[in-house]
Amino acid sequence: MTGGAGVGTPPGPLLDVRGLRKLYPIHRGFLRRVVGHVRAVDGVSFHVDEGETLSLVGESGCGKTTTARCILRAITPTAGEIRFRTGEGAVVDVATLPKARLRPLRRQMQMIFQDPFSSLNPRRTLLDIVAEPLVANGVGDRRERVERVAELLRLVGLRPEYMRRYPHAFSGGQRQRVGIARALALHPRLVVADEPVSALDVSVQAQILNLMLDLQAELRLTYLFVAHDLSVVKHVSDRVAVMYVGRIVETAPTAALFATPRHPYTEALLSAVPTPDPRLRARRIVLTGEVADPAHPPAGCAFHPRCPYAVDACREEAPALIEVAPGHRVSCHRAGELRLRGVGG
Amino acid sequence: MQRPILRVRDLRTYFFQDEGTVKAVDGASFDVHAGRTLGLVGESGCGKSVTARSILRLVERPGRIVGGEIWLRGAEEEQDLVRLDPAGRAMRAIRGGDIGLVFQEPMTSFSPVHTIGDQMVETIRLHQRVGRREARARAIDMLHRVGVPRPERRVDEYAFQLSGGLRQRAMIALALSCGPRILIADEPTTALDVTTQAQILDLLRELQAREGMAILLITHNLGVVAEMCDEVVVMYLGRVVEAGPVDAIFHAPRHPYTRALLRSIPSIQAPPRTRLPTITGSIPHPYTRPAGCPFHPRCLEFMAGRCDREPPRLLPVADGQAASCFLYQPSGVAG
Numbered sequence: 200m201t202g203g204a205g206v207g208t209p210p211g212p213l214l215d216v217r218g219l220r221k222l223y224p225i226h227r228g229f230l231r232r233v234v235g236h237v238r239a240v241d242g243v244s245f246h247v248d249e250g251e252t253l254s255l256v257g258e259s260g261c262g263k264t265t266t267a268r269c270i271l272r273a274i275t276p277t278a279g280e281i282r283f284r285t286g287e288g289a290v291v292d293v294a295t296l297p298k299a300r301l302r303p304l305r306r307q308m309q310m311i312f313q314d315p316f317s318s319l320n321p322r323r324t325l326l327d328i329v330a331e332p333l334v335a336n337g338v339g340d341r342r343e344r345v346e347r348v349a350e351l352l353r354l355v356g357l358r359p360e361y362m363r364r365y366p367h368a369f370s371g372g373q374r375q376r377v378g379i380a381r382a383l384a385l386h387p388r389l390v391v392a393d394e395p396v397s398a399l400d401v402s403v404q405a406q407i408l409n410l411m412l413d414l415q416a417e418l419r420l421t422y423l424f425v426a427h428d429l430s431v432v433k434h435v436s437d438r439v440a441v442m443y444v445g446r447i448v449e450t451a452p453t454a455a456l457f458a459t460p461r462h463p464y465t466e467a468l469l470s471a472v473p474t475p476d477p478r479l480r481a482r483r484i485v486l487t488g489e490v491a492d493p494a495h496p497p498a499g500c501a502f503h504p505r506c507p508y509a510v511d512a513c514r515e516e517a518p519a520l521i522e523v524a525p526g527h528r529v530s531c532h533r534a535g536e537l538r539l540r541g542v543g544g
Numbered sequence: 545m546q547r548p549i550l551r552v553r554d555l556r557t558y559f560f561q562d563e564g565t566v567k568a569v570d571g572a573s574f575d576v577h578a579g580r581t582l583g584l585v586g587e588s589g590c591g592k593s594v595t596a597r598s599i600l601r602l603v604e605r606p607g608r609i610v611g612g613e614i615w616l617r618g619a620e621e622e623q624d625l626v627r628l629d630p631a632g633r634a635m636r637a638i639r640g641g642d643i644g645l646v647f648q649e650p651m652t653s654f655s656p657v658h659t660i661g662d663q664m665v666e667t668i669r670l671h672q673r674v675g676r677r678e679a680r681a682r683a684i685d686m687l688h689r690v691g692v693p694r695p696e697r698r699v700d701e702y703a704f705q706l707s708g709g710l711r712q713r714a715m716i717a718l719a720l721s722c723g724p725r726i727l728i729a730d731e732p733t734t735a736l737d738v739t740t741q742a743q744i745l746d747l748l749r750e751l752q753a754r755e756g757m758a759i760l761l762i763t764h765n766l767g768v769v770a771e772m773c774d775e776v777v778v779m780y781l782g783r784v785v786e787a788g789p790v791d792a793i794f795h796a797p798r799h800p801y802t803r804a805l806l807r808s809i810p811s812i813q814a815p816p817r818t819r820l821p822t823i824t825g826s827i828p829h830p831y832t833r834p835a836g837c838p839f840h841p842r843c844l845e846f847m848a849g850r851c852d853r854e855p856p857r858l859l860p861v862a863d864g865q866a867a868s869c870f871l872y873q874p875s876g877v878a879g
Contacts, residue, residue: 252817258737258738258739258740259708259737370826370827370829371588371826372826373826400587400588400764400826400827401587401764401766401805401808401809402587402804402805402808402822402823402826402827403826403827404808404809404810405808405809405810405820405821405822405823406822406823408810408820409819409820409822412817412819427737427738428810429738429812430767430809430810430811430812430814431810433810433811433812433814433816434810434814434816434817434818434820435817436816436817437816437817453816453817454815454816457812457816467739468738468739469812470742471738471739471741471742472738472767472812473741473742473745473765473767473768473770473771474767474770474771474811474812474813475766475767475769475770475794475806475809475811476770476794476795476813477770477771477773477790477791477794477795478791478794478795479770479813480770480771483742483746485739485742485743485746486739486742486743489707489709489710489740490737490739542812542813543813
């Protein structure tokens with residue numbers, strides 16, 4: 200499958216999301232009338248190229264996990280397109296695909312979960328857990344599956360002899376390796392990783408991040424990485440999309456986003472990350488107030504009540520996502536004039 | 545430097561379970577000074593939270609303090625908290641009075657059936673001789689001081705009505721309502737978003753500058769430690785492996801664990817898509833703690849026959865800095 204890599208013009212992105220929306224109705228009263236909507240994801244567009252890592256970052260409630268779940272069709276989006284290029288070269292819209300046709304597609308999209316303690320069934324051996332997607336999709340006979348599981352365990356840095364053991368015998372980092380092995384069982388083309396290291400100890404985080412980088416190089420995987428920790432994001436991403444109250448406010452190649460952010464929210468987010476160096480105790484930009492309620496987003500730009508640079512236009516009109524440099528898009532009325540502070544590296 | 549307000553000496557807190565004994569804290573010593581912030585850092589199972597609970601005498605069975613001293617300096621004399629009855633009058637006066645406490649998850653620290661104000665009034669009246677009216681006025685004032693908007697209305701709300709950030713502010717207000725001399729903050733920002741975390745850290749710094757209390761900050765986040773602390777104590781599997789001024793810990797760490805830990809954390813300053821140096825292996829299960837130095841199976845500078853026999857003692861390695869590692873202890877001295 201890796202034969203044509205890097206040769207000729209790429210046939211377009213692996214994943215192309217356009218105008219994705221997920222609204223949850225708010226019901227009131229005896230008749231359960233719909234009185235409004237929680238705009239969890241409110242018009243999100245981005246693409247992920249084959250073999251790259253795009254990170255969706257933002258604070259709780261920004262819609263990053265909902266976006267990821269829509270892409271896997273764990274939930275059905277309210278509107279928008281999710282165009283996925285299959286291994287056979289066809290482009291399908293995951294958002295509207297009938298359930299019956301989703302199944303073969305799901306082999307190509309897999310998920311790595313946040314919590315390695317609750318995502319593995321404690322009563323099943325590693326063999327059962329890792330082989331589960333193979334069984335569900337009728338891949339191979341029992342002997343072939345055992346061989347494949349051994350190969351997968353080796354791939355993620357676990358000894359194949361462990362396959363007869365149960366998850367409780369393993370540390371958090373080892374369990375996350377099991378979760379990764381399971382996700383890779385069916386040779387997926389897109390791996391969605393939702394906060395894959397945030398439940399792990401610091402000394403183990405680095406091992407898992409390195410493993411994900413190695414596997415990507417070896418298997419030419421494409422990652423959609425969902426995370427809140429910007430330091431972690433910087434270590435794994437080719438490009439980053441920053442979300443705020445259901446929308447992408449900025450997207451750029453990783454180096455550009457961190458060094459020269461163009462949206463005031465990105466600037467504040469970067470500035471809020473505590474740096475592990477007491478000599479760099481920064482003059483932090485501390486935002487006032489809290490993240491807006493997606494059930495009642497403010498008029499205009501959703502960030503304006505907290506934005507130190509807001510002007511009248513920001514209160515009235517929602518800015519569009521426009522390109523300010525190659526691959527660098529930002530939705531801010533003042534993107535052209537503001538000079539914002541980034542971080543080194 | 546002034547005399548410390550709290551001195552912990554060789555604290556040992558064990559948990560006696562059917563499967564074996566977990567030495568959650570196994571010989572921790574450190575000092576806490578007024579107006580300064582001491583960071584207690586380490587990964588899961590290092591004993592940092594059990595240390596805090598031991599100081600407050602909140603260790604529950606099957607856990608028990610089996611040794612050591614915890615000296616709290618009062619107006620006239622020092623008293624050893626280990627000798628007090630955990631449920632007794634003296635300890636109850638200290639808990640919430642001399643020592644305030646902020647937990648990670650403010651939702652579980654507030655009662656869901658009482659208003660924030662009622663809980664603050666109750667705490668204030670438990671420790672100070674004031675009437676309900678006066679206590680309520682103090683509660684509102686405290687909420688105001690921690691930056692809760694419209695405190696006269698918020699005081700009559702329930703914890704679940706507040707956002708995560710406001711709840712943590714209310715929790716801090718509750719902890720500070722009796723003017724404690726020491727604030728123990730156990731992962732106070734771990735459940736919060738990064739912009740809210742920045743607000744809460746700023747608030748703690750402001751309050752410390754104004755009230756002069758000591759802060760014992762317990763966290764796994766080395767970024768938070770670098771931003772907040774004056775001194776740092778690094779723990780691993782129940783033992784203090786290194787202690788010293790924050791600048792020395794980050795710029796001249798001595799213990800191989802501290803060094804490896806600092807190298808392995810992803811930094812926002814690093815270039816994109818770089819592999820991180822790692823620490824091999826994982827933290828051992830507490831029942832199977834390695835003999836000798838608990839870090840030796842993962843240590844790159846492991847010395848066979850030495851590190852796996854006796855645990856090293858915490859000894860000075862530089863001005864104000866101490867490490868428990870045989871690299872800095874000539875072999876004749878051991879034992």
